[in-house]
Amino acid sequence: MNSTILQIAQRYVRFLLIVFALLALIRGHNSPGGGFIAGLLAGLSMVMKSFAYTIDEVVKNMKISPGGLMALGLLLILVSTFPSILNGAEFMKGYWLVFNLPLLGDIKLGTPLVFDTGVFFGVIGVTRLFFFSLKLAE
Amino acid sequence: MHIILLIFFFLPLLVIGLPKRFSDYRSLLFAAVQLGTFLFLSLQLNEVISSGPITNYYAWVPELGLNLDLRLDALSLSFGLLITGIGTLVFLFGHQYMKSYDGRGRFSIYLFLFSGAMLGLVFSENMMLLFIFWELTSVLSFLLISFFHEKVEARKAAFQSLFITGFGGLSLLAGIILLGTQVDSYSISVWVEQAATIKESPYYLPGLILILLGALTKSAQFPFHFWLPGAMQAPGPVSAYLHSATMVKAGFYLLARLNPVLGETKEWIYILSLVGLTTMLIGSYMALTKKDIKSILAFTTINALGVLVLLMGIDTVASIKAALLFLFIHAFYKAALFMVAGMLEKKTGTRDITLMGGLRKKLPITFVVTTLLVLSMAGLPPMLGFLGKELIYEAKLQLPGLAGVVLVFGVISNILLVAISMLFVYRIFLGSPGQTPKNPNEKGFLLILGPVLLAFASLFFGLFPRALGSTLIESALSGIIREPIFVKLKLWHGFNDVFFLSLFTIVAGLALSYALIWQASILRAWEKLNKRLFFFSPAELFQSMIDGFVEFSDRKTNVLQHGYHRYYILTVFVFAALAIWFQVIYTWGWDPEVTFSLMPFNVSVLILVIVLATIFITLTKSRIAAIIAMGVIGYGISLIYLYYSAVDLAITQILVETLIVVMFVLVLQKLPKFARLSSRWTKIRDFLIALSFGSVMTVVAIKAIHLDFNHPISDYFVEKSYLEAFGKNVVNVILVDFRAMDTMGEVIVLVIAAMGAALLFNVKKHKA
Numbered sequence: 001m002n003s004t005i006l007q008i009a010q011r012y013v014r015f016l017l018i019v020f021a022l023l024a025l026i027r028g029h030n031s032p033g034g035g036f037i038a039g040l041l042a043g044l045s046m047v048m049k050s051f052a053y054t055i056d057e058v059v060k061n062m063k064i065s066p067g068g069l070m071a072l073g074l075l076l077i078l079v080s081t082f083p084s085i086l087n088g089a090e091f092m093k094g095y096w097l098v099f100n101l102p103l104l105g106d107i108k109l110g111t112p113l114v115f116d117t118g119v120f121f122g123v124i125g126v127t128r129l130f131f132f133s134l135k136l137a138e
Numbered sequence: 139m140h141i142i143l144l145i146f147f148f149l150p151l152l153v154i155g156l157p158k159r160f161s162d163y164r165s166l167l168f169a170a171v172q173l174g175t176f177l178f179l180s181l182q183l184n185e186v187i188s189s190g191p192i193t194n195y196y197a198w199v200p201e202l203g204l205n206l207d208l209r210l211d212a213l214s215l216s217f218g219l220l221i222t223g224i225g226t227l228v229f230l231f232g233h234q235y236m237k238s239y240d241g242r243g244r245f246s247i248y249l250f251l252f253s254g255a256m257l258g259l260v261f262s263e264n265m266m267l268l269f270i271f272w273e274l275t276s277v278l279s280f281l282l283i284s285f286f287h288e289k290v291e292a293r294k295a296a297f298q299s300l301f302i303t304g305f306g307g308l309s310l311l312a313g314i315i316l317l318g319t320q321v322d323s324y325s326i327s328v329w330v331e332q333a334a335t336i337k338e339s340p341y342y343l344p345g346l347i348l349i350l351l352g353a354l355t356k357s358a359q360f361p362f363h364f365w366l367p368g369a370m371q372a373p374g375p376v377s378a379y380l381h382s383a384t385m386v387k388a389g390f391y392l393l394a395r396l397n398p399v400l401g402e403t404k405e406w407i408y409i410l411s412l413v414g415l416t417t418m419l420i421g422s423y424m425a426l427t428k429k430d431i432k433s434i435l436a437f438t439t440i441n442a443l444g445v446l447v448l449l450m451g452i453d454t455v456a457s458i459k460a461a462l463l464f465l466f467i468h469a470f471y472k473a474a475l476f477m478v479a480g481m482l483e484k485k486t487g488t489r490d491i492t493l494m495g496g497l498r499k500k501l502p503i504t505f506v507v508t509t510l511l512v513l514s515m516a517g518l519p520p521m522l523g524f525l526g527k528e529l530i531y532e533a534k535l536q537l538p539g540l541a542g543v544v545l546v547f548g549v550i551s552n553i554l555l556v557a558i559s560m561l562f563v564y565r566i567f568l569g570s571p572g573q574t575p576k577n578p579n580e581k582g583f584l585l586i587l588g589p590v591l592l593a594f595a596s597l598f599f600g601l602f603p604r605a606l607g608s609t610l611i612e613s614a615l616s617g618i619i620r621e622p623i624f625v626k627l628k629l630w631h632g633f634n635d636v637f638f639l640s641l642f643t644i645v646a647g648l649a650l651s652y653a654l655i656w657q658a659s660i661l662r663a664w665e666k667l668n669k670r671l672f673f674f675s676p677a678e679l680f681q682s683m684i685d686g687f688v689e690f691s692d693r694k695t696n697v698l699q700h701g702y703h704r705y706y707i708l709t710v711f712v713f714a715a716l717a718i719w720f721q722v723i724y725t726w727g728w729d730p731e732v733t734f735s736l737m738p739f740n741v742s743v744l745i746l747v748i749v750l751a752t753i754f755i756t757l758t759k760s761r762i763a764a765i766i767a768m769g770v771i772g773y774g775i776s777l778i779y780l781y782y783s784a785v786d787l788a789i790t791q792i793l794v795e796t797l798i799v800v801m802f803v804l805v806l807q808k809l810p811k812f813a814r815l816s817s818r819w820t821k822i823r824d825f826l827i828a829l830s831f832g833s834v835m836t837v838v839a840i841k842a843i844h845l846d847f848n849h850p851i852s853d854y855f856v857e858k859s860y861l862e863a864f865g866k867n868v869v870n871v872i873l874v875d876f877r878a879m880d881t882m883g884e885v886i887v888l889v890i891a892a893m894g895a896a897l898l899f900n901v902k903k904h905k906a
Contacts, residue, residue: 073885073889110864112878129896131800
């Protein structure tokens, strides 16, 4: 499809989708959201783009391939297990770092967030691969 | 010792990264490592002999009884010396031999890994660990035999050997588990301590048979012997190393190791002596009429392995002493002879013995060396082989009851062996010059180095047998038989029964070879007779069995895997419905909640919408409408989630539903026009299946409400979520923390599914 309206619109909508996805990812631990949902949202943004342009253009302009995204996701999941292994604790035990920043309050960063980010990238990759496989199958 | 194994398994990985121009020197590096290990092990010799075994324990998976426990006693040490000593020579030989082949880097890595696996096998104190290394040697043997994989015979032979030894390995595992559960341990030292318990348990005989199957297949015993001649498709170094000196001895090693545990019973003695005797005879008989030099050597190896197993079966001090000594003797001359065979193949361009002849002028050194080696094989003085044969006769004389039979067959097999040895030298080096494809010469120092050293070792130890006997053999024996033993080896025993047996053997053997040499027609007639006698070979029988099995599976698969998507779904649904219905009725015992209520009002409206959408789907003729109606169902369900405050679930459902609708639309473009093809009966059938599956799901849902857990796990999650995992969103905390392992698995499954889909759609590489 080649529609100017969609092409203009998708720029802003996709931007919003990505922002929403990141928001869902970060706040996931305390409120509805999380890596899976965020990944689906971000994956949808690419689907939207492919409606506005031809699939070949989308695939050609992709910065990072679905395989790369999936690999990145699995790698992050793997990395998030390292602290527990190195400490000899139970496998995949969560570890947290707490920063007390002015204005922002307590910021907690931990291995579950790394893990969730891994899920996020993995799901984006999976969604894209499914979608492009369907689109490209001629 | 762990460090040795680490070196053997990780050095190849490091070597792979080396630049190309060094890759040809890999085998030399490996040879150096082998030599280093050999020297290191020989330095341990004194300590092991004087102060007992060295043990290194490391818990790996203690829950499964699987530990990296290594133990270096005299028996392991003697095998370790054999593996690394012959290994050094074989790697030097292989460096020269493999020069002209592609993939020689890969080859040397396999071979090196193999020697690591062999070392691990003989160092293992834990039966499970031993099994792992055992299987590793089988797999590496497969890779090495199939090195010339462009040849169909090599592939077939490799598969055959893997199948046979793999089958043996599996039964070995079963035997280990069976006996291990009797004493609740897989540690060999515990087994030895509790040998009485094992022997008295009702599982002794099945366990013994399973373990023997493992050992006997590995050591190429009748009726599994046929994989060994097939394995001669492998390059020369492999035959010299795996299929004569080390891997085929692994079965014998296992027998020796387990002799204190399983031995000295009637079953042990009868099974092993019978199998060993048969193998011994078959080996020497079949070797006589073969024309391929490697085939001849392979069958004499089978003969030697039979002798080893037979001696292990006789199970007296004298027989085991003879077996251990013979093991070394055989490794010395046979590895060297295989190297000679590889060299001849390389230099003359053929393995057919009838094409050779009169090579002594062109290959004088090889001629001398081969003669020495063959003398050892025939058991003639002053070679080490003579000593071995004397001891073997002595041992056979001692076998209670069966001594007569064993001795007669032993003498026959040895007469044949003498004749084979003489013919081997005569037909290659003496006689009239043959027509070989290539003109051989004595080039390649590394090719002849191994045979020369081993030949002189055989000669040296034959003349000064005490050097071998009093140190290594004596202490290795004490590992098998648990009492101090003094091994006195000497070349001259005096005029006793054994001496006359030897004399008779040699004279008869020489007479036989003389007759065969001067009357070539006898050999030809013999060949014809053999062809008629053995009109089917076990190898062919095996092949036809495998072919039949493959055909059977093919047919069975075609029935089950018909390729119709609708029938797959049908099978899954019908089976699942039946199974769940059975379970539900079987465990009834509860009263279903039957009170019907429309409250809360908004939920029942939602459900009404969902039901209407479902009915619409079954009736509509437009695919796009059906997809949209399915979307309605999905969104409806997510609204129900939302009503019961499962927000995360609802969001996920909505997103997934959206994606699915989009993807369905993409698929729809590619489908043909909608048409009604189902007959009335298929419709009724499908209706019934749908009804049964839907109803069973309903019942399960109703039952789920009635299940009464004392403490629902959700309480625990809610309670600990913020305290221990710092998260207020319990669902997310479960996903990324409490049950992170499950999530990890799910992501991996998703990734695999996506890759599968991409493959199914046959998408070419993205040009990103």
